[in-house]
Amino acid sequence: MEGxxxxxxxVTKTFPRGGLLGLLGPRRERERIVALAGINLAVxxxxxLGLLGPxxxxxxxxxxxxxxxxxxxxxxITVFGHDAQREPRAVRRLINRVSADAAFFKGLTAMxxxxxxxxxxxxxGRTARRRASEILARLGLDxxxxxxxxxxxxxxxxxxxxxxxxxxxxxxxxxxDEPTTGLDPHSRREVQRxxxxxxxxxxxxxLLTTHAMEEAERLSxxxxxxxxxxxxxxxxxxxxxxxFRLNGHLPSLEEVFLALxxxxxxxxxxxxxxx
Amino acid sequence: xxxxxxxxxxxxxxxxxxxxxKRYWGWELVWLTYSIVEALAITYLGxxxxxxxxxxxxxxxxxxxxxxxxxxxxYLATIFDGLSxxxxxxxxxxxxxxxxxxxxxxxxxFLGTTAFAIAYGLVRTLLILGVVALSFHLDLGRANLPxxxxxxxxxxxxxxxxxxxxxxxxxxxxxxxxxxSYAFQALILLVSGIYYPVEVLPPWLQRLAxxxxxxxxxxxxxxxxxxxxxxxxxxxxxxxxxxxxxxxxPSGLMAFSLAERYxxxxxxxxxxx
Ligand SMILES: Nc1ncnc2c1ncn2[C@@H]1O[C@H](COP(=O)(O)OP(=O)(O)OP(=O)(O)O)[C@@H](O)[C@H]1O
Ligand SMILES: [Mg+2]
Numbered sequence: 001m002e003g004x005x006x007x008x009x010x011v012t013k014t015f016p017r018g019g020l021l022g023l024l025g026p027r028r029e030r031e032r033i034v035a036l037a038g039i040n041l042a043v044x045x046x047x048x049l050g051l052l053g054p055x056x057x058x059x060x061x062x063x064x065x066x067x068x069x070x071x072x073x074x075x076x077i078t079v080f081g082h083d084a085q086r087e088p089r090a091v092r093r094l095i096n097r098v099s100a101d102a103a104f105f106k107g108l109t110a111m112x113x114x115x116x117x118x119x120x121x122x123x124x125g126r127t128a129r130r131r132a133s134e135i136l137a138r139l140g141l142d143x144x145x146x147x148x149x150x151x152x153x154x155x156x157x158x159x160x161x162x163x164x165x166x167x168x169x170x171x172x173x174x175x176x177d178e179p180t181t182g183l184d185p186h187s188r189r190e191v192q193r194x195x196x197x198x199x200x201x202x203x204x205x206x207l208l209t210t211h212a213m214e215e216a217e218r219l220s221x222x223x224x225x226x227x228x229x230x231x232x233x234x235x236x237x238x239x240x241x242x243x244f245r246l247n248g249h250l251p252s253l254e255e256v257f258l259a260l261x262x263x264x265x266x267x268x269x270x271x272x273x274x275x
Numbered sequence: 276x277x278x279x280x281x282x283x284x285x286x287x288x289x290x291x292x293x294x295x296x297k298r299y300w301g302w303e304l305v306w307l308t309y310s311i312v313e314a315l316a317i318t319y320l321g322x323x324x325x326x327x328x329x330x331x332x333x334x335x336x337x338x339x340x341x342x343x344x345x346x347x348x349x350y351l352a353t354i355f356d357g358l359s360x361x362x363x364x365x366x367x368x369x370x371x372x373x374x375x376x377x378x379x380x381x382x383x384x385f386l387g388t389t390a391f392a393i394a395y396g397l398v399r400t401l402l403i404l405g406v407v408a409l410s411f412h413l414d415l416g417r418a419n420l421p422x423x424x425x426x427x428x429x430x431x432x433x434x435x436x437x438x439x440x441x442x443x444x445x446x447x448x449x450x451x452x453x454x455x456s457y458a459f460q461a462l463i464l465l466v467s468g469i470y471y472p473v474e475v476l477p478p479w480l481q482r483l484a485x486x487x488x489x490x491x492x493x494x495x496x497x498x499x500x501x502x503x504x505x506x507x508x509x510x511x512x513x514x515x516x517x518x519x520x521x522x523x524x525p526s527g528l529m530a531f532s533l534a535e536r537y538x539x540x541x542x543x544x545x546x547x548x
Contacts, residue, residue, distance in 0.1 A: 015541065015542045016541055064372075064545065067372075067376050068375075068376065068539075069372050069375060069376060069539060069544055069545070070539050070540075070542060070544075071536070071539045071540045089378050089380075092376060092377060092378040093378045095376075096376075097373075097376060099372075101369060103368065103369035103370045103372070103373060104368065104370060105291065105295065105368050105370060106368065107295065107298045107299060108291070108294050108295065108298060112291070112294045115287075115290065116287050116290070116291045117287075117373070117377070118287075119283045119284060119286055119287030119290065120284050120287045120374065120377035120378075120379050121280075121284075121377055121378060121379075122279070122280030122281075122283050122284060122378070122379075123283070124283070149298070165373070
């Protein structure tokens with residue numbers, strides 16, 4: 001369908017259980033870990049889709065599959081019409097990702113790390129330096145921190161550099177995997193404002209995972225809830241809450257989340273497509 | 276446009292690795308000192324062999340023999356490490372997912388890594404040579420220097436291929452891959468006649484020696500520097516080296532891309548989160 005930034009269809013992913021038990025242990029131990037059990041989900045162009053789910057429900061696995069860092073067992077992922085498995089290079093050009101662990105060469109400065117990324121994406125040094133300073137300024141980072149080794153920066157500041165790295169390459173689909181974990185409320189606000197700005201200015205689309213309900217509600221146009229590798233609900237934040245209204249009480253998003261996840265698995269499954 | 280982007284990507288690795296050397300200069304200095312002391316110690320072994328055996332020997336020849344072994348090995352091992360550690364470093368720092376997510380081709384990745392490794396290996400080896408040359412009288416009057424350089428280039432090709440193959444190990448074995456490539460390197464050191472002619476090895480090790488590119492590199496460079504063999508006479512060493520390079524580099528790249536696919540299927544790229 002036209003205008004889709006991301007289209008995930010019937011995607012499943014399992015992992016082998018490592019170690020000796022996985023090879024020789026009892027049958028239960030030898031079964032593969034099911035991370036995703038048939039995911040259908042789409043992000044419209046310019047949309048921010050929040051993906052909420054308990055620990056281990058498969059959020060990061062889905063993000064890695066879209067980022068071409070994992071290959072699915074079955075199903076198909078397309079980013080602006082490009083198949084992630086057949087045209088990974090075209091997909092990589094369109095995306096970038098932020099994860100909760102700010103992975104850098106910690107002995108190098110923020111600028112050196114950002115320069116490395118920029119060149120990997122084919123940018124010139126001049127463009128990279130200009131963009132990096134711009135983005136970091138908008139994220140509320142002073143110029144001095146740019147030239148200190150990353151290991152000397154606080155975790156929150158490192159996380160901002162990680163966010164800058166993702167925006168540096170001007171992706172049209174952003175995969176934000178718990179981007180504000182470890183940030184104080186001020187910084188979190190700055191990052192959230194930045195995400196909304198980038199969406200406005202650059203028409204970027206976003207898949208956002210988070211454990212912060214108010215963040216999901218503030219940023220997301222729609223919210224999908226994932227549990228044990230299945231999407232169990234998907235709607236606008238307001239409709240999701242309305243759906244669980246009880247005796248006139250409008251539940252919070254957190255209450256909806258708790259009601260939908262962590263209970264014994266019914267074969268309930270829900271697609272988050274937009275056709 | 277595409278080419279320019281790929282060249283920039285290759286340069287990304289050169290620049291990053293240079294920045295790392297600058298940042299950890301203290302570590303580099305210690306490591307260089309260690310290599311110089313090691314080279315000196317081995318060369319003194321040559322100088323002292325007459326005193327050890329009580330016979331009068333041509334120690335000038337022996338010194339040069341050992342020195343060539345030490346230096347050529349220092350250079351080839353640096354190239355091997357530079358490539359094989361390309362993956363284990365990134366695993367260590369946790370950046371591997373970000374590097375593999377970038378649109379740059381693996382060819383540019385290895386091109387940049389190789390260019391840096393060769394430059395770094397040359398500088399280090401020349402520094403070691405400089406210090407050792409101050410301590411010993413080296414007579415290179417008969418040497419065929421261009422021939423030696425040519426053989427060294429051939430050896431570089433083959434070792435680039437081996438390094439790429441070794442880089443697969445940390446991709447597949449997050450915990451022990453790096454150690455496996457060190458063990459592999461030690462095996463090459465043993466069989467390739469770095470400090471002794473391969474003829475002293477038992478027959479089964481000599482068979483391995485015939486497979487090691489370092490054997491040919493050492494033989495060729497020694498023939499050029501110690502015996503002054505003309506370049507045409509070095510074909511017996513140059514040909515196998517170039518041939519090994521032509522086989523090892525493409526098959527290394529191919530094997531690496533298969534390993535990368537396997538790692539992506541089984542989830543071995545990730546560290547945490
Ligand atoms: N590379 C891997 N190898 C083996 N198992 C994995 C791998 N990656 C994920 N898993 C497993 O897949 C399941 C889903 O993990 P995933 O990281 O996607 O969860 P998540 O929703 O991101 O959790 P969290 O909120 O804690 O980040 C878990 O059971 C996890 O142990
Ligand atoms: Mg996660």
